[in-house]
Amino acid sequence: MSPISTDDLHRIFKNLDKNNNGLVCIHELYHLLDKIGIHTTLEEIEKLVGKTSLDYIDFYFFYDAMVKEKIAEQQSDDDHNLMDDLFKAFKVFDINGDGYISCEELQSVLLRLGLLDKSSGQDCREMIHVYDKNSDGVLDFEEFKNMMSVPISTSDSEI
Ligand SMILES: [Ca+2]
Ligand SMILES: [Ca+2]
Known part of the structure; x- marks a missing residue:
């Protein structure tokens, strides 16, 4: 996943903010994340955000943190699986x-x-x-x- 520019993010926010009130609700965020391959739950988002709608600044920080966290998670998953396999093989021997x-x-x-x-x-x-x-x-x-x-x-x- 490539880093996203502030411009892109602003456009995404504008797109999500259908009624143009400067707020995006977490349902919309949920669908967006789902579309770009970050699978999470509404509850998880709400817990992270602490509210049910986000202004642009909230959105920016949330998106940034969320994407970074997921990328880190995926990487450590890969490492983990490799070590896991090796350890299993070791146990066999x-x-x-x-x-x-x-x-x-x-x-x-x-x-x-x-x-x-x-x-x-x-x-x-x-x-x-x-x-x-x-x-x-x-x-x-x-x-x-x-x-x-x-x-x-x-x-x-x-x-
Ligand atoms: Ca030895
Ligand atoms: Ca032995």
Whole structure:
């Protein structure tokens, strides 16, 4: 959503203010927000505004705050989902739930997912070693995150 100019906002306000009394009621605001993809409720607007109609200044501050808040919300939602997914994946690997992924855990999950062929003789110790920054032989969440940001079989591909 691109930032909106004061001129635009003034035009929007004029459009909403059908009877030209310099006030816009929250019902009209509600429909406007809905149209531009900000889904909220009348109650929420009323709570935020503290009244049922807004003059231009109210409208300006409300619109500004509302749009900024929604954009921030959407961004943190995205971040949140990504971390959530990673954390879920981590839990899958961390079979005994001690907060670390051991070589045995990694191996058994990869085998189960069909990502590892037992006959290939691939050693999970090596895989862990690549991402095991503090060299304790297991992967913590931070190290796991690094591992997941790179596809598992990248050893011979160019970057
Ligand atoms: Ca574990
Ligand atoms: Ca480690």
